[in-house]
Amino acid sequence: MSDKEPVKSIITPTRTEYTYTPGPSAQRSLRALARGKLVGEICPSCNQVYYPPSGACARCGVATRDEVEVADKGTVTTYAIVRVPSENIDLELPYCTAHILLDGADIPFFGLIQECEWDAVRIGMRVEAVWKPESEWGLNAENIRYFRPTGEPDVPFEQFKEHL
Amino acid sequence: MPERCAVIGVGQTHHTAKRIDVSQAGLLREAALRALEDAGCQWSDIDAVVIGKAPDMFEGVMMPELFLAEALGCVGKPMFRVHTAGSVGGTTAIVASQLVKSGVHGRVLTVAYEKQSESNAMWALSIKIPFRQAIVAGAGGYFAPLIRGYMQRSKAPEDVGIRVALKDRQNALKNPYAHLKFPDIDFDQVANSPMLWDPIRYLETCPSSDGACALVIADEKHAAKAPKQPAWIQATAMRSEPTQFAGRDTVNPQASRDAADELWKKAEITNPREEIDCCEIYVPFSWFEPMWMESLRFAEEGSGWKMTYEGATALDGDLPVNMSGGVLSSNPIGASGMLRFAEAANQVRGEAGEHQVPGAKRALGHAYGGGSQFFSMWVVAQDPL
Numbered sequence: 001m002s003d004k005e006p007v008k009s010i011i012t013p014t015r016t017e018y019t020y021t022p023g024p025s026a027q028r029s030l031r032a033l034a035r036g037k038l039v040g041e042i043c044p045s046c047n048q049v050y051y052p053p054s055g056a057c058a059r060c061g062v063a064t065r066d067e068v069e070v071a072d073k074g075t076v077t078t079y080a081i082v083r084v085p086s087e088n089i090d091l092e093l094p095y096c097t098a099h100i101l102l103d104g105a106d107i108p109f110f111g112l113i114q115e116c117e118w119d120a121v122r123i124g125m126r127v128e129a130v131w132k133p134e135s136e137w138g139l140n141a142e143n144i145r146y147f148r149p150t151g152e153p154d155v156p157f158e159q160f161k162e163h164l
Numbered sequence: 165m166p167e168r169c170a171v172i173g174v175g176q177t178h179h180t181a182k183r184i185d186v187s188q189a190g191l192l193r194e195a196a197l198r199a200l201e202d203a204g205c206q207w208s209d210i211d212a213v214v215i216g217k218a219p220d221m222f223e224g225v226m227m228p229e230l231f232l233a234e235a236l237g238c239v240g241k242p243m244f245r246v247h248t249a250g251s252v253g254g255t256t257a258i259v260a261s262q263l264v265k266s267g268v269h270g271r272v273l274t275v276a277y278e279k280q281s282e283s284n285a286m287w288a289l290s291i292k293i294p295f296r297q298a299i300v301a302g303a304g305g306y307f308a309p310l311i312r313g314y315m316q317r318s319k320a321p322e323d324v325g326i327r328v329a330l331k332d333r334q335n336a337l338k339n340p341y342a343h344l345k346f347p348d349i350d351f352d353q354v355a356n357s358p359m360l361w362d363p364i365r366y367l368e369t370c371p372s373s374d375g376a377c378a379l380v381i382a383d384e385k386h387a388a389k390a391p392k393q394p395a396w397i398q399a400t401a402m403r404s405e406p407t408q409f410a411g412r413d414t415v416n417p418q419a420s421r422d423a424a425d426e427l428w429k430k431a432e433i434t435n436p437r438e439e440i441d442c443c444e445i446y447v448p449f450s451w452f453e454p455m456w457m458e459s460l461r462f463a464e465e466g467s468g469w470k471m472t473y474e475g476a477t478a479l480d481g482d483l484p485v486n487m488s489g490g491v492l493s494s495n496p497i498g499a500s501g502m503l504r505f506a507e508a509a510n511q512v513r514g515e516a517g518e519h520q521v522p523g524a525k526r527a528l529g530h531a532y533g534g535g536s537q538f539f540s541m542w543v544v545a546q547d548p549l
């Protein structure tokens with residue numbers, strides 16, 4: 001044995017590559033998104049509108065079927081201001097992530113809020129999508145860069161408290 | 165007629181940021197040996213082993229149970245792996261108890277662990293999903309908006325989370341196994357700690373820990389011969405629900421309320437606040453104490469924060485919560501649920517040391533996981549039901 005330090009651990013980076021199959025509903029929705037449209041799907045059982053659609057209503061356990069366009073405007077139902085870096089996330093700190101309930105949808109989705117002071121973001125705030133230039137649109141949610149305040153009056157909490 | 169069953173042995177490691185002196189197998193074995201000793205058992209007394217941990221990506225080792233069988237003395241014996249995200253430690257203990265309750269086995273060893281220092285859980289929880297925008301920063305990024313939703317609904321004072329964190333961190337000072345200990349912790353230190361995922365502050369957040377927990381669960385025949393007071397498992401309940409569906413109450417999930425209702429019914433409890441002596445619940449971010457107090461029916465919806473405010477959940481309150489210092493003080497994720505179940509068991513066994521609630525006869529152990537979608541809970545007591 002030498003007087004060298006014992007080896008206690010080694011670092012072995014790993015990476016994973018995979019082929020992702022979005023499924024028919026998400027495919028249709030992504031193709032619509034590439035044309036600048038937000039297309040959700042309706043649950044035939046509870047009539048709730050899902051955006052982005054995953055192909056099924058997890059509440060009812062049935063496939064969603066009919067397509068419906070939802071607005072690129074909505075209401076912030078809750079939010080966080082992120083002040084800590086995270087691997088895999090390439091955003092300048094701090095940034096605001098919000099649950100946004102789009103007009104015409106019945107389930108909020110995670111979106112970014114920008115063009116707003118952090119202490120001015122609030123529950124009930126109305127926001128609209130800011131799109132990338134049309135020439136850069138692809139099959140990706142990042143066609144919408146972020147959401148910004150519309151300046152419309154806030155929506156009362158009572159109206160969406162079931163959609164946090 | 166199902167068998168009565170009880171926890172007869174409890175073991176855990178000293179939780180810390182990095183256990184570089186042991187492998188995953190060594191870490192598990194440390195907790196298992198302590199549980200066996202506590203139960204007065206040898207490896208040969210154990211009929212089966214049930215192991216649990218959080219997602220494999222947390223260490224980057226797929227199906228680690230494949231190489232852990234020999235360290236856990238289960239060569240030639242049945243071995244099971246359980247997986248329900250952050251609640252897994254609780255679920256694992258319940259699965260072990262069911263193997264005894266059903267009469268299949270007489271004594272089962274159950275072990276849960278995480279060695280977070282071997283990889284990066286925040287990375288594992290922030291995987292880029294194709295076609296979507298990568299913006300949710302780990303567990304804190306996911307849960308912060310839900311906490312804000314609770315604050316809005318309940319109109320709770322803004323310092324409730326600070327008070328919970330202060331209480332849990334003070335309790336941790338009495339727990340020799342706790343990872344985070346701040347001897348001079350006070351309100352201002354918590355209040356002035358940096359916002360990580362606003363409204364969650366640094367000192368309102370759980371750490372990343374290496375650690376393990378183990379229990380020996382026995383049937384009535386073996387429990388009668390145990391060297392210490394057994395913790396009789398009076399009731400268990402589990403529920404799950406999807407991460408996302410229209411109308412889902414992410415703040416107070418249906419699965420949580422349903423599991424609690426089933427648990428109280430099975431334990432023949434009609435007024436949990438009166439009939440439970442102390443609780444050890446899964447609070448990875450401080451505001452989850454009032455949120456779960458409501459969901460578990462200890463308080464009316466919108467008023468769980470008053471229990472914190474009035475000192476009811478303090479170690480000397482009428483319903484002490486997280487006597488051990490909780491997840492806020494030690495978080496080896498896969499073991500975190502089992503540590504809650506173990507603390508509940510130790511309280512009714514009179515084995516909780518400096519953080520013992522005097523005269524605790526019946527206690528709740530609770531865990532949750534995923535996006536507030538998996539729930540596991542049990543009631544343990546000095547006497548069988």
Ligand SMILES: [Zn+2]
Nearest residue numbers: 043046057060
């Ligand atoms: Zn439906």
